[in-house]
Amino acid sequence: MKTYDIVVVGSGIYGITAALELHARGYQVAVIDPGPIPHPLAASTDISKAIRAEYGADEDYTIMMEEARLKWLTWNEEFQETLYTECGTTMLTRGPMLPGSYEHDSYDVCKRRGHPLERLNADEIRRRFPAWNADLYTDGYFSQRAGWAASGRVVEVLSHKAQRSGIDLYPGQTAAELLSDGDRVVGVRTREGETFQANTVLVAMGQWSWLLVPELKKVMQSNGMPVVHLKPVDPKLFAPPLFVNWAADVARTGFYGFPLHPKEGVVKIGYHGAGQRDMNPEKDDRVVNDADIRRVRAFVAETFPALVDAPIVYTRRCLYCDTFDEHFWIDRHPHRPGLVVAAGGSGHGFKFGPIFGDLIANAVEGKADWRLHKFRWRSPEESVGIKEASRFHEA
Ligand SMILES: Cc1cc2nc3c(=O)[nH]c(=O)nc-3n(C[C@H](O)[C@H](O)[C@H](O)COP(=O)(O)OP(=O)(O)OC[C@H]3O[C@@H](n4cnc5c(N)ncnc54)[C@H](O)[C@@H]3O)c2cc1C
Incomplete structure (x- = not known):
């Protein structure tokens, strides 16, 4: 059995950025993924993803993208590589x-x-x-102020950074079930037979998330x-x-x-x-x-x-991980302490990679953050408004 403060399940752009930020905030962090990282079937793994601030009238995303774009440029400097082509x-x-x-x-x-x-x-x-x-x-x-990111490569360089920083990466470990003590989630058991104990389990499995947390099937x-x-x-x-x-x-x-x-x-x-x-x-x-x-x-x-x-x-x-209103899903589980979900990319998440770490870590810590309101745990009745503006909603 292995014990950590936080176990991140999934090493796409959500999981790996969250792991880096949580580690930087002083937590002992492990990341598990079936591997190899980047996983060939992950949504994040591709030659390119569009980066742009255009979100129709939905200014929240535009504001977030202004911050993310500056960080994309910083990542180009930090990794000495054109991860983002403007x-x-x-x-x-x-x-x-x-x-x-x-x-x-x-x-x-x-x-x-x-x-x-x-x-x-x-x-x-x-x-x-x-x-x-x-x-x-x-x-x-x-x-x-737009362009594209070499998304598979981005996940790769971030995972190398995670390893260098002292985060334990476990490619070859596939979460099979959450471990609970009453309502509280206390860890993960993997298909490969390993047990990870943690104060917090962060499910960042994109399109696969509802397989581990079945109640998500109602909303994504x-x-x-x-x-x-x-x-x-x-x-x-x-x-x-x-x-x-x-x-x-x-x-x-x-x-x-x-x-x-x-x-x-x-x-x-x-x-x-x-x-x-x-x-x-x-x-x-x-x-x-x-x-x-x-x-x-x-x-x-x-x-x-x-x-x-x-x-x-x-x-x-x-595969997109589509929420019913096409906004992301980043929040603590309302009824299962110890469980946080960061998923619901809905076909437009990658561009926010450079600010996801901060957003998700704030959700884990329960810190107030205006950006998280849109991505809170919600029901279709309390949808956060218009759907993602660039999406073609076929009749
Ligand atoms: C066709 C397509 C085009 C897109 N284009 C754009 C674009 O142009 N611009 C943009 O901003 N966004 C775009 N997106 C959206 C963007 O790719 C996603 O929002 C983002 O990559 C989702 O990241 P993620 O980390 O949630 O999921 P993923 O990248 O899918 O990562 C999930 C991870 O979970 C792991 N996992 C699965 N099962 C388990 C398990 N049992 N245990 C442990 N780990 C597990 C997987 O191996 C994977 O590494 C596009 C998506 C698609 C599919």
């Missing part, structure tokens, strides 16, 4: 950017907060970003989103500054993506919609099907004419 993002719409729309509200909030934004019309879109079909995408803006679901990599025939046309991070009227199409990846030489396209609902992360096959590919191809044909002949070189179905 190439900017184009937020474009099919037709005029209308008040009340995701792009319009994001523009208003970010502009008011002093972000350097450049409004674009069809002529400018055609001239500056020639891969776009500017007959269809006629309005929008460019934001400089694992939904699978297709991801596609295309190899452009003319790579220069898809590289910055001609092509940067992008959202293609995303709240109405679901599609967003990235410029040419500097190492992989691919354009990654993601889908932020309903996806394949209610999957079991342990049992269900994660395949991108023909209907997904047809939808991507139709989108590409009308959006990026020069990508029409690009071969698809990789596909992946990646």
Whole structure:
């Protein structure tokens, strides 16, 4: 049996950042994960994740992203590596950017907060970003303070830092059950037969969280989103500054993506919609099907004419941990002392990685933090308001 102040279950971006911050606050911390870290099926493990402050009218996230962005730049310095590439993002719409729309509200909030934004019309879109079909995408803006993070690599360097700092990492340990003393959670038993005792168990298992804490099934679901990599025939046309991070009227199409990846030489396209609902992360096959590919191809044909002949070189179905209102879930369990949950990334969590440690550690310690209000333990009746603004909510 091993004993710690805190056992973190899961080493994605939530778990590893929390472990680092809790250790820095003086706790003895262990992290368990089936491994290897970064885990190939984890949501955090990917070549890129979009980083941007655009959240429609929901200014809370924009404020949090302003802090997180500065820390992304600090991480680049600290790790002497470009973990975050600030190439900017184009937020474009099919037709005029209308008040009340995701792009319009994001523009208003970010502009008011002093972000350097450049409004674009069809002529400018055609001239500056020639891969776009500017007959269809006629309005929008460019934001400089955005880009992408090499997310799998981020988890990797943070886990190396955790090891160097004296945090005990246990890849190869899969939590099987929580150990209790009455209502109080006092540890975890693993599938591999190890027992970890702790004052606090922090469940940060993303899409797998409800398997260990079944009551979470009422408030979160694992939904699978297709991801596609295309190899452009003319790579220069898809590289910055001609092509940067992008959202293609995303709240109405679901599609967003990235410029040419500097190492992989691919354009990654993601889908932020309903996806394949209610999957079991342990049992269900994660395949991108023909209907997904047809939808991507139709989108590409009308959006990026020069990508029409690009071969698809990789596909992946990646599971969101979606809460019912698409806001994160970071709180102490209301009825089980000793248990804290940090999950519910809902397809937009990675960008907040640099501030998650602080947020989650505050939740563990029960410290007042205005940011946590949105992510508290809640029921659908007391939902925290509008859903995540960039999501395509299919009828
Ligand atoms: C397709 C896709 C695209 C996305 N795009 C973006 C984006 O562009 N920008 C953005 O900000 N966010 C994006 N997200 C969301 C972001 O990736 C997630 O919010 C974030 O990575 C979730 O991190 P996590 O630590 O909660 O979960 P994960 O990264 O999934 O980590 C969970 C960890 O738990 C471990 N685990 C599982 N079972 C057990 C067990 N029994 N015992 C111990 N450990 C266990 C796993 O091995 C894993 O390491 C995207 C997500 C997906 C799926």
